[in-house]
Amino acid sequence: MKLLTMKQIYLLITTLSLITNAVTAQSDLIYHVDSGEGVFTTNLDGTSKNLLTSYSPSATSLAHDIELDVENNHMFVLDQNGKNLRQYDLNGTNNTLIYSYATNPSDIELDLINGKIYHAINGEVFTTDLDGTNKNSLITYTPSATNLLNGIELDLINNHMYIMDINGDSIIRYDLNGNNNTAIYNYTGGTQYPTDFALDVENNKIYHISRDNTAAEIFTTDLSGNSKTVLSTYTAGSSLLYIDIELDIDNNHMYLLSTNGDLLDRYSLNGTNKTLIQSYPGSFPKDIVIYKTDSTLSLNDTELNDTEIAVYPNPSSKFIQISGIKGDEKAFSIYNTHGIKVKTGTIQENNKINIQTISNGIYFLIFENGNSIKFIKK
Structure with missing residues (x-):
């Protein structure tokens, strides 16, 4: 499945968040x-x-x-x-x-x-x-x-x-x-x-x-x-x-x-x-x-379906571990806040992702089914 672009993810999550929280703002x-x-x-x-x-x-x-x-x-x-x-x-x-x-x-x-x-x-x-x-x-x-x-x-x-x-x-x-x-x-x-x-x-x-x-x-x-x-x-x-x-x-x-x-x-x-x-x-x-409309992204877990995916520890300096992944290996990509891809790979339930090589900052872990999780590298 083709990965969603950052803009598509922002728009989709924003729409869901606006409905949930009854926020009327539609733009920055x-x-x-x-x-x-x-x-x-x-x-x-x-x-x-x-x-x-x-x-x-x-x-x-x-x-x-x-x-x-x-x-x-x-x-x-x-x-x-x-x-x-x-x-x-x-x-x-x-x-x-x-x-x-x-x-x-x-x-x-x-x-x-x-x-x-x-x-x-x-x-x-x-x-x-x-x-x-x-x-x-x-x-x-x-x-x-x-x-x-x-x-x-x-x-x-x-x-x-x-x-x-x-x-x-x-x-x-x-x-x-x-x-x-x-x-x-x-x-x-x-x-x-x-x-x-x-x-x-x-x-x-x-x-x-x-x-x-x-x-x-x-x-x-x-x-x-x-x-x-x-x-x-x-x-x-x-x-x-x-x-x-x-x-x-x-x-x-x-x-x-x-x-x-x-x-x-x-x-x-x-x-x-x-x-x-x-x-x-x-x-x-x-x-x-x-x-910013993209600020409606969750500071913990953001889900686009019923799968309960979580990342921990968050913030982290060495690795992040993922729970809630169902079934076989899942492909993932990590983007920074400017939409630049910094890491890709595959992962299964409770596997770890090494993040020591990326700079400190805020990132989005994105799966090919559209799930997106925000985390911090410190």
Whole structure:
């Protein structure tokens, strides 16, 4: 039987997931948090605006951050002034309080493989389950003029979290359990104040935004903070100040949100081809997140028939073992997230597949009958 293409698999699994979860989105979307209006979606080019939930900013309400759990049909919205984290369905309904903070929260990040939320607040970084229970403190510190942990990004493949210290002008890397802190990048001289960063783990890159009082840079380093490459510079001021960056690696794009000037720009990943995507006139944009239709692929097992196939351990560094294979040997192929085939072979029930020779990253194990399983090589 001919193997399905990655696009065919994405479309088929997406259709099944949309039916199961009643998700109405039919294409790639941007979810916007606009404190002057609410949460809404647009297409990746900024068209077809759809308001999901509205509110007015106040001393007790200021939406600050958004993250998506597409598999469970949820979005999480962080309310900085209200000191709470709320969960909605992806269409903006079913508002549920997930967590109340004693102090102002600054950022959250989801670990959907292990079912955890990573929270960064004034003085602490901790995890909870996705429902807000089982708090586990990872990092505690005393905020100061030189120490204030703010933005957080996860590298689940290499067991790392990266945290931006906005007062210390640095990015610090920790293990996911909060141990082994390492200064990765210090923003010294010139454009020395970090405003946001994003990880491209597969390509070993960090995308940075930094500024001083007037000048600003968009640049990359590797995941260890080395090999700086400036992609674009601009004049920071009342009409332009980027505070948020999101990556769309598949389409060779990065999106940058400006709180001054109230706009969203899109660039190619090399810093060229600047395009205005969205304007927020008289409003307060705070965050965006990109919804990709292929993100509806399961983070554990994805099945296209009744065969219960599982992969373990997941993540793994040396081999994966497959259970649930019925009958004779089955042909398989392994693809990376760019649709490139990296390994082929045949396998029977409980056989192992050696993955030591492939690079760290996210992969899809695809059988000739159409079954697809997502796994992580670390």
